[in-house]
Amino acid sequence: MKLNSVDISKTASASSIVFEALRKAIIEGDVKEGEPLRQDEIARLFNTSRIPVREAISRLEEQGLVKTQRYKGAVVSGLSATEAEEIFDFRALIEPEVIRRAVPLMSAETLETARASWAAFSASADPMSWGDLNRDFHSTLYRASGLQYHLDVIDNAMDRIDRYLRAQLVMSNGMERANQEHIAIWEACLTGNASQAAELTRLHISGARESLIQNINSLR
Template sequence: MKEKVLKSLREAIIRGYLTGGQQLRQDEIALQLGVSRVPVREALMQLEAAGLVTFYPYKGAVVSTLSPDEAKEIFEIRSILETEALRFAFPNLSDKVLDRAEQLIEEASLEKDPFNWSDQNWKFHSFLYQYANRPRLLAIINSLHESVDRYKRIYLKTLSFYSESIKTHKQLVSRLREKNIEEATALMKKHLKNAEFHIIQYLTRY
C-alpha cells in the first residue's frame, strides 16, 4: 500500500502537479487514494529522505523547493560521486555491457516526451553505475538525482537538450571502449556541469 502512495506522490511532484511549497495534507491524500493515513505518512517520510518533501513544525509536510545554491551543491556532490562510481564500474564494463549501453542511448534518442526522456536518460547512467557494485553509493546518487530531476523535466520542455546529451552519451561509451577512463570521467563532469548550468538558470529565472 505504501508503494502505491509513494509512486503516486512522487509522480505528482516530479511532473509538477504538486509544486514547491505546496502543503501535503495527509488526511486529504489518504481520502483521495482510498488508504489510511499510515501509508501516506510512511510515503511522505521516504520522499523527505529523497529531498522531495520537507516537514515543518505546526505545518506538516510540504513539497520541497530548491534554491540555485542548493542545486549547485547537489551537482558538485553528484560530480564527485558519479565520476567515482564510473571509475569503480570501469573494470566491469565489458563490450557486451557497452553494447547494451549503446542500445539504451538509441532508445533514448527516439523519445520525444521530456518526462519520459528524463527516465531514459537516468536509465543509461544508472545502468553503467550498477557495475560499480556499490549499492550504498548508488542509493545516495539516486537520491541526489531525484532532488533535481523534476526541475530538469520542466526545463526540458523549453530547451533543446536532447541531441547534446545523446551526443555526450555516445562519446562516453566510445571513451570507455577505448579504455580511456580519464577522458570518460572528464566527459561525465562536463555533462553534469551543463545540466547544472541549465537548472540554475531555470531556478534563477522562475
C-alpha cells in the same frame, strides 16, 4: 491533486506504495512545488488509513522532496540555486569516480543496454520520457561498478533535481547537447578508456549544472 488512485486497503506494503506514487508524481511534476500533501485526501485516493500516508510523507521528507511548514503541514519542496549547485558539485565528485570504477567491469550486455537508452533518448519526441531515459543511461553504466552505497546516494541526489532537469531539457537546447555527450561517454566506455569516461562525465554534469542554475533563476 493529480495522482492515480489505487486500492491498497489489503496491501501489507501500503506505505511503500504510497511513497512510490507520491515520489513519482513529485519528480515528474504532477504534484507541484509548494503544493500541500493532505493526508486525508491521499488516504482516500489509496483506500487506506492515514498511518501509511504519514509514513510515506516522512520518507519523502528524509529525501528532501517534502518539507513541513507551520500551519500548512507537508508541502512539496522547492530547490534554490544554492541547493542545486551543492547537489551538482557533489555529483561531479562522485559520479566520475563511479564510472571510472565501472568501465573495467562493463559487459557487452551493459554497453548494449546503455546504447539502447541513449538511442531511445535521442529519438524520443516525448518530453515526459526524457528524464527517465537519461537516468536509465547513466544508471546502467554506473551499476557495473557494484558500488551499491554510491548508487543509492546518486539516486537520492537525482530525485532532488530530476523535475528541474526535465524542465531544463524542455526549455533549453539541453536535449541535443545531452545526447552528444551521452554518445561520447558511451564510446569511452566501449573502448575501455576509464579516465576519459570519468572526465566526460564530469564535464557533462558541470555543463548541466550551469544550464540548470540559469533555468531555476529564470523561474523565480
